[in-house]
Every structure is written in structure tokens, then in C-alpha cells.
Amino acid sequence: MNQFKQIFTVAGFTFRDAVRKKSFMITNIIYIVVILGACILLPRLGGGGTGMEITGMSEGVSVTEGAGFSTAVCLIINESEELAGDAGLTAVFPYTSQSYDPAQREECLKLVKSDGSYGLVEISADDPPQVTVTTKDMMSSFPVSLVWETLNTTYRAYQFGQLGYDHAQAAEVLQSALPLVTEMADPQGMSNYIAGMALMLLMFMTIYVYGYGVAMSVATEKSTRVMETLIVSAKPPRILLGKCIGMGLVGLLQLMGVLALSALGAKVFIPGGTFAGGISLPGLTVGKAVLLVAYFLMGYALFSMINSMCGAMVSKMEDLQSAMMPAALISVFSFYGGFYVTMGATMMGGNGAGAGRVIMLIPFTAPFAAPNVLLSDSVSPRTLTASIAILLVTIVLVSFISGRVYSASVLHYGSRLRFADVKRMVRGK
């Protein structure tokens, strides 16, 4: 009984110590500003510049391409007789169009280089005319395909005119198009995907920051020699466990706070229908929410144990950064592994299920991949069970090693421990 009291005493002290830190307050303020800022700005950004106007429908979403290109500027240098009548040509474009002489080409290129929304359309005097479109770079928002399509229509109308058809009628027929409505069978899929990615990022940040907090706390107690007073009061594994629990509770509290604030912000500032999916996450059930929390806790347990081992290996705070390097690399690679593989798996649909399964079976990447995988239902319950089992076994193994190293190294002062020392400690020698 006394051992539990000691663990919770350490956890309580660590918790109080962590929530009082300035860094915790500042992080909270940053989260509040970012979340509220995003909630306020997203609806405003959603309607412009992306080229996609998304309208809420009862059973799907209608996408109208082109409506968002109102900012595109088309600079035209036309030397073609077939596409003559510049006034007419500029009139058919739904964008701002300006005609230039070939001598003004350099001037046009300067404009294009300066702004991604500009495009230079050069039409040669050949028969048929050659169309060259110059944009700023790959990320330019200039609608090349739409421009090309408009020019094609105009050129075909001219050819029909040459064949004796009425030019105006031919142009009208060619410009008429079948109405296109794109519907999504899984209208909330994007919403789940975005939420999954956001959760993944949030979980990584929390696990990373509070795992690092455990290492800092251990290293501080060693460098200030509090450790020697502590270990005569409680056994080292109890101190370590209490410390991880305390710091983990702070992380969980902050994570829950961020999620609650995000939900509240979305409800207040994002009116239904303005932003894709609003705040509803049909992919999230109570069971999945519990699993998400479990994955967060398991991920935190795994990485905090690794970090505590790094913290215990140093006697001076200035050595902590270098001692933490391997742990930081494992965390970052695991996060990016989880992030890119699940992103790719989501985009590939059924074909990506294999990659999603593998990443869930690797204990270090599973906690970070879990949000996306769970929300998109991309792995089977069997894979999920195996993932949790492997993760738990790894946590037990890492905790055993960390406990050994922590217990053996708390009284080690002086130079940083080498790998050989750690191996010796794990063997209990």
C-alpha cells in the first residue's frame, strides 16, 4: 500500500511542479491563440483562392471548378490570324485578360515571375497556332488547363466558321457543356482525414514535449543532488513511475483541453456547411475515442521511459541535449513514418491497407499512426489487437531496461554514461 502512496505522492508533486512552470502557461496561451485563430480564419479562407467551392448538400458535395480563379490574370500575346480579334479573345476568358505586343514579352515575363496568379499566354502565327503558357512555378495558381480549353473552343469555332457554319452559333454550341456534379460517397472522409492528421500532430507534440519533461525532471534531480535525498525515501522505480504518471497527466490534461477548445471554437466560429464537415466526426465512436486515449497513454509511456533513461545517464544539465539525441531521433522518425505512411495509405484507399497495417505493428510508430488509422477504419480488429499487444510488450521491456538504468545510474556522477555502462546496468552488474 505504501508503495502506491509513494508513487502517487511523486506523481502529485511532479504534476503540481509541471503545471506551475512558465513553459506550461506559455504553451497553453499559444494553443489558445492558434486554435481560436484557425477557427476564425478557416471559414474565411475556405471560399477563396483554392479553386473549389464546396456547397453543403443533403447527400453529398457539389464541386464547381473555376469559381475560385477570379484572381488569375491572363497576359496574352497573340500573333495568330486564326485566333485574331483580340478583343473577342480577351472577352471569352472568365479572368482578367490583358493583350500585349510581342515586343512587350520581357515585361510580361517580369509580371509572371512576380506573382503566381499571373500567366503569359503566347499564341504563335503558325497554322495551327502553337499555344505556350508560362507561369511562375509549379505552385502557381494560374489555371492553365482552363485557359487551354477556352482557346481550343475558340479555335474550333473559327474552324467551323471556315467550313461555312455561322461562327457565332458554332462558338455557342462549342462552349455549351454538360453540367458536371461531383459527389462524394464518403462525404466526411476528408473531415476524418484532416482530424486524424491534426490529432496525430497533437499527440506527437504532447508525447514529445512531456516525454522530454520527464527526462528534464530526472536530469534536474540528479544535477541538483536531490536524487540522493529522494532515493532513501522511495525506491527508484517508484520515483520513476510516479514522475511519468505526473508528467503524463499534465500532457493528457493539456491534450484534452486543446481538443475541447477546438470543438468549442469550431462550434462557435465555423458555421455548419461553411467548412468541410464542420466539426462532426462520424468516424469517431466512443470505442475509438477510448482507443485513441489508450494509444496516447501507451505512446507516452513508451517514449517517457526512453527519455527518463536518457535523463538518468547525465549528471549535468548541459549534457542532456546530446544524451537525448537518440531518443529524439526515434520520436521524430516514428512520427514522420506514421504520418507519411498513413497519409499515403489514405490516399491509396484499399491499396494502402498493407502499409497502414505494417505501421500499426511497429510499436514506435503505432501511437502516431493510430488517429488516422482508427478514424479511417483502414485496419482490421485483428491488426489492432496485435498492435496493442506488441506495444504493451515493448513498453514492459523498455520500462524494465529504463528502471534498471535509472536505479543504477542515479548515484552516478561525473562523465556521461557510455553504452557499455548501460549494457552492464541492464544486466544488473
Place this chain on the structure above:
Amino acid sequence: MSLTVSNLTKRFGPKTAVDNLSFTMAEPGVYGLIGTNGAGKTTTIRMILGMLPADGGSAAWDGQPVAKGVRYGYMPEERGIYMKTKVIEQLVYFGMLRGMAKSEALQASRRWLERLRASEYENMLAEKLSKGNQQKIQLISTLIHDPQLLFLDEPFSGLDPLNTQQFHELIQEMAAAGKYIIMSSHQMSTVEEYCREITMLHRGQALLQGDLKEIKAGYGHTKLVLGAPEEAYAMARAAGLRQTEARPDENVFALPETGADALCEKLLRGMLAKNIMPAKFELSEPALHEIFIKIVGEEEGRQAA
């Protein structure tokens, strides 16, 4: 109740830090572990408390491991407290870790702060306190749960005279209250003042052990402190005594290892016969540090040979 240390041994690689050390503390009071830096004092304490595994031997309180058999307190040589935490909070924390209820720990903390005249620092961050006051907080964290057995590792290092006096009174008070105190120090005068029994360590080995009074008595009188007119000093020198120290109103003479008492009696009689009345005629046993230097010197010589 007794603390028994039997054949305790600790090796760090090729170096033997503590070599087959045994001693018993059978009565309350202060037991001194003395020795130079690196003699093995702290390692011995850590092994007794189970903080370091011993390579051989054992330490027991009434037949049980110390960590299980008795409520103990340990003040390490390197002071360690939470600098960014309020004094009262960390004292309560340490008390609770020692099994006290929160209210009980709070009450005890306040009582000790008052006892050590540090109540005004209760709600201050530890980093704001002077080194001496930080040391008081460390001592309170050691005593808060009322331990029966206490380990004080160099308790007076870095203390000013006022704080030293406070610590001094407290240690004597606790010894009188029946506590068992193991005090390690390399300051011989401190040990001499407090300890009834000692173990003198050098390079992990016990060179001298036992009752301090008996140890000193075993060396007999080794010096004469004489306060008298110049003629008396001349008589002492004529009797074959070597002057080792000149003080404003007195001189110190080294006595021979054999026949010292008889020689001094003869000298005193001679002075009285000449109507010289010395203001001071004091035969002294050797100070602990003199014994230490002598023994360690002999040991070093033996090892060199």
C-alpha cells in the same frame, strides 16, 4: 537495539573503496566515521542504507536490513533540495514520501522550521535562501519523520558559526533523546567534540576503531602546555623536552613516548623547589587529528615500504 556492520566490502573496478569493514553501534549517541576525502565514508553509509549493493558483508539493525528494520534519516554530503519549489511544499513532500499524512507532515515541517529559526522562509522558493538556510531545509527533510537512526554525512561543511552552533545543539539534543547518529567527517575537531566511538578509515580500511577516550588514553600524555616565567622554560628544555609551539603566554613541549609522566613530575618538583609557580602546567593527550596524522603516516610508510 544496535547497528551491526560486518565485513562490508565494496569494489569499483580494480579499486577497493571499502575493505572488510566491521563495527557495532550498540548504544544511542554519535558514532564517528572519520577519514580523508575518498577514504570510503560515504560509500560505507550508502551500503549500510542499501543505496549501493555491497560486494561482501552486511549491515543490519537488530538483525534486519537497515532500510527495513528502522526509521532512518540520511543527510547526504552534497546538499540537494528543489530550488524552484517553496520550502514548505518540499518538506511536506519529503514527509509524505516517508509515509506521513499530509497534515502530519505540514505540522512537523512548521515545528522544525520554528525550532531552527527558519519559519520566515516557509513560503519562499529554496533558491532565495542562503546556503546555510538551504542546509537547514535539508536537515529538516532528514529529520521530519522522527528517525531513530540518523546518518549525517559531513553535516557542518559550509556552515557559518551561528548555524554550526544551532546544528551542534540539535545533534546533542538528539543524542540525549536516545537517537543513534552516524556522523562522517574529515574535520577531526568536530568528531572529537561529538563522538563517543569512532572508526578511522583510510583507503577503505579501518585503521583505528573504538571508544575515543580509550584510544586517546592509550596514547598517554604527549605534550606539556607550560605557562610560566622564562626560567621554567629553560628548565624544561634542560630536562630534554622539545619545544613545539610558542604562544603569547605559554609554550608547548613534546613529551617522550616513554617516561613522560615521571619526567613531568620531576620538572614540576624542580620548579616548585625554586619557588617558580607556573600559571599553567597541563599534560595533554594527543588531539584526534594528531593521532590520525600519525596513524595514516605510519600506514603510508608501511605501504611505501
